[in-house]
Structures are given as structure tokens and as C-alpha cells.
Amino acid sequence: MFKFKAVIVAVNKVPKNTCDSCPRVSQTLFDGVNSEELVKVSENKSCIRYKKGQTLYYEGTRPLGLFCVNGGKVKVFKMSSDGKEHIVHLAKDGDFLGYKDLIGEEFYTTSATVLEDSIICYIPKTNFLSLLQGNPVFFNKVTKAIIKSHGILENKLLNIAQKSVRERLAATLLMLKETYGMEGNEQGVLLDIALTREDLANIIGTATETVIRLLSEFKSEGMVALQGKKIRIINEAALVKTADFYEALN
Amino acid sequence: MFKFKAVIVAVNKVPKNTCDSCPRVSQTLFDGVNSEELVKVSENKSCIRYKKGQTLYYEGTRPLGLFCVNGGKVKVFKMSSDGKEHIVHLAKDGDFLGYKDLIGEEFYTTSATVLEDSIICYIPKTNFLSLLQGNPVFFNKVTKAIIKSHGILENKLLNIAQKSVRERLAATLLMLKETYGMEGNEQGVLLDIALTREDLANIIGTATETVIRLLSEFKSEGMVALQGKKIRIINEAALVKTADFYEALN
DNA sequence: GCCTCTTCATGATATTTGTCAGAATGGCTT
DNA sequence: AAGCCATTCTGACAAATATCATGAAGAGGC
Incomplete structure (x- = not known):
């Protein structure tokens, strides 16, 4: 079984190149790091094609490296004692994953x-870690990124602690629009991300049925349109009003 | 009015000394920094006596320095658009406050x-900032502290997203016990912190009345005793069971 | 293309929690 | 010590949300 998996991984290896030549290096925390250092950090780097549903790492295990989203979408979540997951973050192209736990020299606090x-x-x-210790400017930048992420978590905490599910769903849709919104020529903005209603519920902290119900309310109120599992935002102003306030959640 | 305030502050200045000679420097992030650097970082330091209810800094303002709790207790919170506060952290002796926002070069994300x-x-x-840039070991340590704080926020998010108010109250009492628990010779551990029921509600993310009601339930179930506003934990095992799980929330 | 399994959807109902109102208590100020 | 204001406490009720059940629709595998 494990052998089989290893074969799959080998098959799905993507032609190797250094971060130096990566077209989206400027979207990453590596932006500004010089070519020489980028080549060095890319030694033994691997790029792998993952299928929907595969897991990059598990909460509680020891981090041995850094993941970088070359192309795709990843959910980062924690699991509660009774097996329900809570999605802490959605990672997009250029995002680093697991670097906090790597620096903190602890186990993964999340799964991805x-x-x-x-x-x-x-x-x-x-x-x-060599790059980090050898390049203070980079270290600075990484630390600032962690601080920003900290601030976003604070916002999420406030949001979930004080807002109704309805408000949170509206805020979450607006957050998704920031990152995954595709302006269409027709009316409305399509959220280009394949989240199940359950995933949405696990972002908001509510039951799946509640999300489904609220989404159809939003639909009948003309705020969104539902096309399959994808959501189109029709009336953003109304959503903003429903969300009541809007602090950065991503 | 402002002049009057300023006078009070002046009156409440505590005799100045350097962090080098502070008896609780080893409880702080400055632990391990050498004397010379500590003296230097203490230049223009001030130590002020604050009265209960006074505010150290406000969310949205620009940080101009670092606060360190020499002796006392501070709540760190965010305010939602409708004026309700959510307590993000309780700071105790030796804790630094506002340093993340200082490093991030942003406005305060919280009030204290x-x-x-x-x-x-x-x-x-x-x-x-000079100390930080001049001492990589210290910078490392600070970054790790931020990462730890990040992990705690993730736990809080999970807790509030997935647990009932009852479970969260139990978990919060256990958290308070970790930091403020005074082992008494009689039975039970006294929580040595003057939180109002409203503060407790603002930690848990619920209504004040709900906290009051649940506390009397806990009392009638023999888990806690209430002496004035202070709470004594009588049956910790039962609380742990009520909290269902227990991940670090402080 | 068909079958199966997952996801979506909706209804009925139970439970939790919030809100409003009012009384009791306690701490603090003068 | 008296009085006042903030806090705690209790009750009644309303609202929000979870849970359980069931069926329909959709996606992926063979």
C-alpha cells in the first residue's frame, strides 16, 4: 500500500526547477531574495502534483520542510476532539504552508x-532555515507575515465570537470574493473555488444544513446565485450590509 | 482635563531602574539578553502605576513603544462594530504587550x-527595535513567541467554533487556573483574578447572563464555589470532563 | 451509460443561547 | 453611615441554530 503510494508520488513529480526560475516567485515570501540564495534554497526541492483530497501534512506530526502552493488551493484546518474540522485558512498560489511550525520547532498545529x-x-x-538565518531581511519579512497572520486570526476570533451565523456567512463570502472572485462580463462575481457546503460550514463554525439554508435565503434575497456548488455574488452591497462590518479575514 | 491626567501619571511614576536589575526579567522575553544590552534598551524607559480600568493603548492607534507588565493583570481585547468587546488575551507579570504591532509596523490590532x-x-x-535588529538570538526568540501566540489563537478559534458555551466556560476556568490558580490549604484552587462575569463572557464569547447561569449550575454541581466575584475550583476532574478536551488556551 | 456514493436540499423538532425586565447584592464615594 | 452605581442573579420569553430524517440531485468510478 505504501509502496503503491510512493509510486504514484514518483509518477506525479513535476519537472524540477529552482525557485529562482519560478514564474510566481514574486507572489511568495521569497520575493526580494536574490537568485543565488534562491538556487541554494531549491536544492533537493521537489514539486508534486496532488489530487483533490490528498493531505500535505497532519496536525501533530513533525514538520520536515516547507510547502509552497505552486498552483492550486489548499485548506488548512484543525480537528476537534470529536472529529469536526475547523478551517483556519485557505491557501492560494504562492502561499507558504507549515513554515510557522517549522520555525517554531514544534509539531504541526494544523493539517492541510x-x-x-x-x-x-x-x-x-x-x-x-539556512536562508532564514543567513538573510535578516528575509527573516524580517517572514516575521511580519506571521504577525499579519496573527492579526487575521484575531479578526476571525472576533467575528466568530460576536456575529451571527448569517453575518458570518456573508462576511465569508466577501472574504472568498477577495481571493477567488472572477469578474464576469455578465452580472456578478463568480467565486472560483470548489468548496462543499460542509467546507463552508467548517470555515464559519456552524452546521452544514444551516449553511445550505442560509445560502438559499441569500439566493431568494437576490444576493447570490447558486450554480452547482459554485457561488456567484450578485449584490455585493447587500452582502456587505448583511455582514454588518467587514474586517480582513484573509 | 488632560493636564490633570498628565499630573496623575507623573505622580504615579515608579522609581526608575533598568531592566537589567528587574527581579522578573527572567520571566520575560528579555531573559538571556546580556546586561549591557538590557541597560541600553532601558534608556528612557518609564514605569507607571496604572489604576484599575485605565487603558494602556487603543486599537487602531500607532504603537510607539513596548509595554511590559511589571506587576499586575491586563486584558487585551478587540471591539466589534457594535461595541461589544472580545478578550483575546490576559497578560500577567513579565508579559510584553503590543510588541507584535510594533514589529509589524502597523496600528494596534487590539486595546489593552x-x-x-x-x-x-x-x-x-x-x-x-534596535535590540531586535542587533541581536539575532533575541529576534529568534521573539519570533518563536509570536508563533506560539499564533498557535494559541488557533486553539481559541477551534474552541469557540466547535464547543458549546458550557464547554467553553469549563475550558476557560481551567485556563485561568493554569495562570492564576492559588493552591489553598483548604479544598480547591482559588482563581486569583478579578474578572467580572461580563469579562468572562467576553472571553468565552457569550452573554453575561449565560455565564452567571452556568456558573451557578457549576456551583450546584459541586465543580466550583463562588466567593464574591472570585471563583474557586473544587472539582477539577469534573471540569475537565465538562470541557471535553483541553488544549492550551493561554 | 449506469450505478453508487457523496453532496445538496428541505421539513419537523429539540436545544441552546440571547434578550429583556426586574430584584438583590455589594462595593465605593462622600 | 447613607446613598448610589455597578454588578450579580433569577425568571420569562424569543430567536437562532443544531439535530434528525428523508428525498433529490450530482459527481465519479467501472
């Missing part, structure tokens, strides 16, 4: 699962 | 108010 077929790069721990 | 009369030291921004 691919939402749709994605290409993910993997940089061994020592490469990343 | 003193829960009981406290002595708080204040270190100007440039002193702190």
Missing part, C-alpha cells in the same frame, strides 16, 4: 488538504 | 486595559 488538483513544492527544512 | 492596579513599564520603540 488539497481542495482541487494542485502542484505543491516542497523545500527541506534545513534549506529554509 | 488594566484589570487591577498594576505597574507597567514602557520601552520606546527605537530601543526595542
Whole structure:
């Protein structure tokens, strides 16, 4: 079984190149790091094609490297004692994953699962930490990124602690629009991400049925249109009003 | 009015000394920093006695320095659009406050108010940032502290997203016990912190009345005793069971 | 293309929690 | 010590949300 998996992984390896030549390096935290250092950090790097539903890492295990989303979408979540998951973050192209736990020298505090077929790069721990220790400007930048992420978590906490499910759903749709909104020529903005209603519920912190019900309310109120599992935002102003306030959640 | 306030502050200045000679420096992030650097970072430091209810800084304002709790208790919170507060953290002796926002070069993401009369030291921004940039080991340590804080926020998010108010109250009492528990010779552990029921509600993310009701339930179930506003934990095992799980929330 | 399994949808109902109102208590100020 | 304001407490009720059940629709595998 494990052998079989290993074969799959080998088959799905993507032609290797250094981060230096990556077209989206400027979207990542590596932006600004010089070519020489990028080549060095890419030593033993691997880029692998993951299928929808595959897991990059599990909460509680030891991080041995850094994941970078080359192309795709990943959910980062925690699991409660009774098996329900809560999605803490949605990662997009150029996002680093697991680097906090790597720096913190702790176990993973979250798990990460691919939402749709994605290409993910993997940089061994020592490469990343060497760069970090050798380049204070980069270290600064990483620290600031962690602080920003900290602030977003604070916002999420406030949101979930004080807003109704209805308000949170509206806020979440607006958040998704920021990252995954595709302006169409027709009316409305399509959210280009394949989240199940259950995933949405696990972002908002509510039951799946509640999300489904509220989404059809939103639909009948003309705020969204539902096309399959994808959602189109029709009346953003009304959503903003429903969300009551809007602080960055991503 | 402002002049009057300023006078009060001046009157409440505590005799100045350097962090080098602070008896609780080993409880702080400054632990391990050498004396010379500590003296330097203490230049223009001030230590001020704050009265219960006074505010150290407000969300949205620009941080100009670092607060360190010399002796006392401080609540760190965010305010939602409709004026309800959510307590994100309780700071105790030796805790740094506002340093994340200082490093992130952003505005304060939270406000901080003193829960009981406290002595708080204040270190100007440039002193702190110089130390940070000049001492990579210290920078490392600070970054790790931020990562730890990040992990705790993730736990809080999970907790509030998935647990009932009853479970969260139990978990919060256990969290408070970790930090403020005073083992008594009689039975039970006294929580040595003057939180109003409203503060408790603002930690848990619920209504004040709900906290009051649940606390009397806990009391009649023999899990806690209520002496004034202070709470004594009588049956910790039962609380742990009620909390269902127990991940670090502080 | 068909079958199966997952996801979506809706209804009925139970439970939790919030809200409003009012009384009791306690701490603090003068 | 008296009085006042903030806090705690209790009750009644309303609203929001979860849970359980069931069927329909959709997606993926063979």
C-alpha cells in the first residue's frame, strides 16, 4: 500500500526547477531574495502534483520542510476532539504552508488538504532555515507575515465570537470574493473555488444544513446565485450590509 | 482635563531602574539578553502605576513603544462594530504587550486595559527595535513567541467554533487556573483574578447572563464555589470532563 | 451509460443561547 | 453611615441554530 503510494508520488513529480526560475516567485515570501540564495534554497526541492483530497501534512506530526502552493488551493484546518474540522485558512498560489511550525520547532498545529488538483513544492527544512538565518531581511519579512497572520486570526476570533451565523456567512463570502472572485462580463462575481457546503460550514463554525439554508435565503434575497456548488455574488452591497462590518479575514 | 491626567501619571511614576536589575526579567522575553544590552534598551524607559480600568493603548492607534507588565493583570481585547468587546488575551507579570504591532509596523490590532492596579513599564520603540535588529538570538526568540501566540489563537478559534458555551466556560476556568490558580490549604484552587462575569463572557464569547447561569449550575454541581466575584475550583476532574478536551488556551 | 456514493436540499423538532425586565447584592464615594 | 452605581442573579420569553430524517440531485468510478 505504501509502496503503491510512493509510486504514484514518483509518477506525479513535476519537472524540477529552482525557485529562482519560478514564474510566481514574486507572489511568495521569497520575493526580494536574490537568485543565488534562491538556487541554494531549491536544492533537493521537489514539486508534486496532488489530487483533490490528498493531505500535505497532519496536525501533530513533525514538520520536515516547507510547502509552497505552486498552483492550486489548499485548506488548512484543525480537528476537534470529536472529529469536526475547523478551517483556519485557505491557501492560494504562492502561499507558504507549515513554515510557522517549522520555525517554531514544534509539531504541526494544523493539517492541510488539497481542495482541487494542485502542484505543491516542497523545500527541506534545513534549506529554509539556512536562508532564514543567513538573510535578516528575509527573516524580517517572514516575521511580519506571521504577525499579519496573527492579526487575521484575531479578526476571525472576533467575528466568530460576536456575529451571527448569517453575518458570518456573508462576511465569508466577501472574504472568498477577495481571493477567488472572477469578474464576469455578465452580472456578478463568480467565486472560483470548489468548496462543499460542509467546507463552508467548517470555515464559519456552524452546521452544514444551516449553511445550505442560509445560502438559499441569500439566493431568494437576490444576493447570490447558486450554480452547482459554485457561488456567484450578485449584490455585493447587500452582502456587505448583511455582514454588518467587514474586517480582513484573509 | 488632560493636564490633570498628565499630573496623575507623573505622580504615579515608579522609581526608575533598568531592566537589567528587574527581579522578573527572567520571566520575560528579555531573559538571556546580556546586561549591557538590557541597560541600553532601558534608556528612557518609564514605569507607571496604572489604576484599575485605565487603558494602556487603543486599537487602531500607532504603537510607539513596548509595554511590559511589571506587576499586575491586563486584558487585551478587540471591539466589534457594535461595541461589544472580545478578550483575546490576559497578560500577567513579565508579559510584553503590543510588541507584535510594533514589529509589524502597523496600528494596534487590539486595546489593552488594566484589570487591577498594576505597574507597567514602557520601552520606546527605537530601543526595542534596535535590540531586535542587533541581536539575532533575541529576534529568534521573539519570533518563536509570536508563533506560539499564533498557535494559541488557533486553539481559541477551534474552541469557540466547535464547543458549546458550557464547554467553553469549563475550558476557560481551567485556563485561568493554569495562570492564576492559588493552591489553598483548604479544598480547591482559588482563581486569583478579578474578572467580572461580563469579562468572562467576553472571553468565552457569550452573554453575561449565560455565564452567571452556568456558573451557578457549576456551583450546584459541586465543580466550583463562588466567593464574591472570585471563583474557586473544587472539582477539577469534573471540569475537565465538562470541557471535553483541553488544549492550551493561554 | 449506469450505478453508487457523496453532496445538496428541505421539513419537523429539540436545544441552546440571547434578550429583556426586574430584584438583590455589594462595593465605593462622600 | 447613607446613598448610589455597578454588578450579580433569577425568571420569562424569543430567536437562532443544531439535530434528525428523508428525498433529490450530482459527481465519479467501472
